[in-house]
Amino acid sequence: MGTRPRFDLAGRAAGLLAQRLLKLPPAVSRNVTVERDLRIPTHDGQTLMANHWAPDESTSPNAPTAVVRTPYGRSGPLDWLYGRALAERGLHVLTVSCRGTFGSDGDFRAMRHEREDGLSVLRWHADQPWGNDVLLTGSSYLGYTQWAIAAEAPPQVKAMVPHVTSARLALAFLRPERTELETLLGWSVSTATQERPGGIWRALLGIGRKRVENAMNTLPLVGADTAALGHQWPFYQECLHHDQNDPYWKNEDHSPAVGDVTVPVSSIAGWYDIFLADQLRDFQVLKAAGRDAHLTVGPWWHAHTGGMAAVLNDTVGWAAAHARGVEPPGKPPVRLFVMGVDEWRDFDQWPPAGYTPQRWHLAPGELRPAPIADAAPTSFTYDPADPTPSLGGPKLESRGAGPVDNRKLEARDDVLVFTSEALDADVEVIGEVTAEVWLRADRPSCDLFVRLCDVDGRGRSLNICDDLVKVRPDGITKVAVDLSPTAHVFRRGHRIRVQVSAGAHPRFARNLGDGGPPQTAAQPLATRVEIFHDAERPSAILLPRKPKARRPA
Known part of the structure; x- marks a missing residue:
C-alpha cells in the first residue's frame, strides 16, 4: 500500500514555485494525494516501482492519466514537475522508475527494455479503478520511452508530448567513427552514480564534474569511463563499439516505426538541443504519413526551463483535452521561435516553404x-x-x-x-x-x-x-x-x-589523425x-x- 499525506507543506511550496517559474496555468486544486512505491508487474516477471498522484476528485472526476516513465527516480524535481504540478491541474499521474533504477527490479540497460516494460505498465494501468484514458509526456529519455511504445499503443493512449528527444535517442550520437564524448560520458557517469546518497543533487550542483572533465582527456577513449568511475560502464562501452548502423541496436531504434504512430503528437524541441535534427525528422515522417502532428521549436537547449514550461503546458492543455475527449486548443502545424528578431511565427510545414x-x-x-x-x-x-x-x-x-x-x-x-x-x-x-x-x-x-x-x-x-x-x-x-x-x-x-x-x-x-579505430x-x-x-x-x-x-x- 502507498501513503497518502494529508498535508505536504514543502510539496505545496514546490508546486507554487514551479507554477511561477514555468508560467503554468493556475492549479484546479492543491488538494492532491500520492501513493508511493506501487508495484507494477512486467511481462517477464520483474517488478517496476511507481508513484500515483491523484487530483482532487471533487474538481476533476474521471480524470485521465499522464504516464511518465523515467530512469531518474520518483522524488525531488521530477516529483514536483510531473507529479504534483500535473495532479494539481486535474490529472492522475503515474511516474514509473525504469527497470533497474530506484527500486525497480533488474539491471538498467539504457534503451533496452522500454518497449516491453512500457506496454506492461499500460496493461497494469488499465486494470486500476482510476485507469481512464492516457496521455504520454516527458523530456529526453522520458520522451524516448513514449516513442518506444507509440506504434503499438493501445486505444486508451490518446496523445503524446515528446520533448527534446527522438525515436532513436542515443543513436543520434553514434555516427561511424565519431564520438560525442561530452554527452556520452557525462550521461554515463550521471546514470551510474545517481542512486548514491545525494546523487541527483550532486549532479544538479555539479559536484564531481571536474573528475569527469579530466576523464574526457583520457586516451584511449575506451578507458574514459574507468577514469571517471573507477570501473567500466556498459552503456558507454556499447556506444563506443557499436555505431548507429550496427544491427546491435535494432530493437532500440524505434525510428522505422514512427510513420505507424497514429496517436496525436506534439513535439517540443529547441534550436540548441542535442536531439534537434532527429526530432525534426520524426515530425517530418509523421506528417508524410498523414498523422496528427505538431511541432514547436523554441530558443532553448536541452535543460532549458523554457522548453520544460512548453511541454508541461501542452500536457495540461492540448494533450489532456485529447485524453478527456474534448476539442483541444488550436495549434498550428509548426510554431518556430525566430532568433535575431525574437518572435514566434506559425508555418504549415517543416522546413517552411519558400526558402x-x-x-x-x-x-x-x-x-x-x-x-x-x-x-x-x-x-x-x-x-x-x-x-x-x-x-x-x-x-x-x-x-x-x-x-x-x-x-x-x-x-x-x-x-x-x-x-x-x-x-x-x-x-x-x-x-x-x-x-x-x-x-x-x-x-x-x-x-x-x-x-x-x-x-x-x-x-x-x-x-x-x-x-x-x-x-x-x-x-x-x-x-x-x-x-x-x-x-x-x-x-x-x-x-x-x-x-x-x-x-x-x-x-x-x-x-x-592515424586513421585507426578511434576507441x-x-x-x-x-x-x-x-x-x-x-x-x-x-x-x-x-x-x-x-x-x-x-x-x-
Missing part, C-alpha cells in the same frame, strides 16, 4: 556572394594534444550551453574565420543549413567542424548552428556538412561569420589542413533564405 539555398562563399578572411577565382587556400594545424575547444552550442547540461560569445575561440590559430561585410538589410534564414568545403589534409583521417555565427555591431560573435563530420581525405576532397537547422534573422548592420576548424573538444572526441587510438598526431576556396573548388555555406519581395513596377 531557397543561397551560397555564401568562403574566401581568405571573407564571406562573399561569389568566389574569388584564383584565391589561394587557407591552412591551419590541428594538434589533438592541444585540441580546439568546444564552446556553447548543444549540450546535455545547461552550464555553458546555447549561444555564447565566440571571440576567444575565433582568436585561436587552429580556427579559420570567414566574415561578410556589414549587411545592408536583414537576412532571414529558416530551414536546413549546409556547407560544402574543399579540403586537403596530411593525415589519413581528420575532422571538419563548421559553425555559423552572427556578429553584432559590437563585434560579439554568437553561434547559431554547427556540426562536425569525420573525413578520410583523398587528395583534395569535397566535404558536405549538414549543420543543425535554424530560424534566425541576421539584422541589418550585423555580419555573417563562418568558422572552420578540425575539432570541438570535449563535445566531440579528438581525432588523433583504441592513443597517439596524438598533428594534422595540417588546407581549405580551398577558388572558382574550381568554391567552398561555401548554403543558407535557406526567402527571396525579397519585388516592388511593383
Whole structure:
C-alpha cells in the first residue's frame, strides 16, 4: 500500500514555485494525494516501482492519466514537475522508475527494455479503478520511452508530448567513427552514480564534474569511463563499439516505426538541443504519413526551463483535452521561435516553404556572394594534444550551453574565420543549413567542424548552428556538412561569420589523425589542413533564405 499525506507543506511550496517559474496555468486544486512505491508487474516477471498522484476528485472526476516513465527516480524535481504540478491541474499521474533504477527490479540497460516494460505498465494501468484514458509526456529519455511504445499503443493512449528527444535517442550520437564524448560520458557517469546518497543533487550542483572533465582527456577513449568511475560502464562501452548502423541496436531504434504512430503528437524541441535534427525528422515522417502532428521549436537547449514550461503546458492543455475527449486548443502545424528578431511565427510545414539555398562563399578572411577565382587556400594545424575547444552550442547540461560569445575561440590559430561585410538589410534564414568545403589534409583521417555565427555591431560573435563530420581525405576532397537547422534573422548592420576548424573538444572526441579505430587510438598526431576556396573548388555555406519581395513596377 502507498501513503497518502494529508498535508505536504514543502510539496505545496514546490508546486507554487514551479507554477511561477514555468508560467503554468493556475492549479484546479492543491488538494492532491500520492501513493508511493506501487508495484507494477512486467511481462517477464520483474517488478517496476511507481508513484500515483491523484487530483482532487471533487474538481476533476474521471480524470485521465499522464504516464511518465523515467530512469531518474520518483522524488525531488521530477516529483514536483510531473507529479504534483500535473495532479494539481486535474490529472492522475503515474511516474514509473525504469527497470533497474530506484527500486525497480533488474539491471538498467539504457534503451533496452522500454518497449516491453512500457506496454506492461499500460496493461497494469488499465486494470486500476482510476485507469481512464492516457496521455504520454516527458523530456529526453522520458520522451524516448513514449516513442518506444507509440506504434503499438493501445486505444486508451490518446496523445503524446515528446520533448527534446527522438525515436532513436542515443543513436543520434553514434555516427561511424565519431564520438560525442561530452554527452556520452557525462550521461554515463550521471546514470551510474545517481542512486548514491545525494546523487541527483550532486549532479544538479555539479559536484564531481571536474573528475569527469579530466576523464574526457583520457586516451584511449575506451578507458574514459574507468577514469571517471573507477570501473567500466556498459552503456558507454556499447556506444563506443557499436555505431548507429550496427544491427546491435535494432530493437532500440524505434525510428522505422514512427510513420505507424497514429496517436496525436506534439513535439517540443529547441534550436540548441542535442536531439534537434532527429526530432525534426520524426515530425517530418509523421506528417508524410498523414498523422496528427505538431511541432514547436523554441530558443532553448536541452535543460532549458523554457522548453520544460512548453511541454508541461501542452500536457495540461492540448494533450489532456485529447485524453478527456474534448476539442483541444488550436495549434498550428509548426510554431518556430525566430532568433535575431525574437518572435514566434506559425508555418504549415517543416522546413517552411519558400526558402531557397543561397551560397555564401568562403574566401581568405571573407564571406562573399561569389568566389574569388584564383584565391589561394587557407591552412591551419590541428594538434589533438592541444585540441580546439568546444564552446556553447548543444549540450546535455545547461552550464555553458546555447549561444555564447565566440571571440576567444575565433582568436585561436587552429580556427579559420570567414566574415561578410556589414549587411545592408536583414537576412532571414529558416530551414536546413549546409556547407560544402574543399579540403586537403596530411593525415589519413581528420575532422571538419563548421559553425555559423552572427556578429553584432559590437563585434560579439554568437553561434547559431554547427556540426562536425569525420573525413578520410583523398587528395583534395569535397566535404558536405549538414549543420543543425535554424530560424534566425541576421539584422541589418550585423555580419555573417563562418568558422572552420578540425575539432570541438570535449563535445566531440579528438581525432588523433592515424586513421585507426578511434576507441583504441592513443597517439596524438598533428594534422595540417588546407581549405580551398577558388572558382574550381568554391567552398561555401548554403543558407535557406526567402527571396525579397519585388516592388511593383
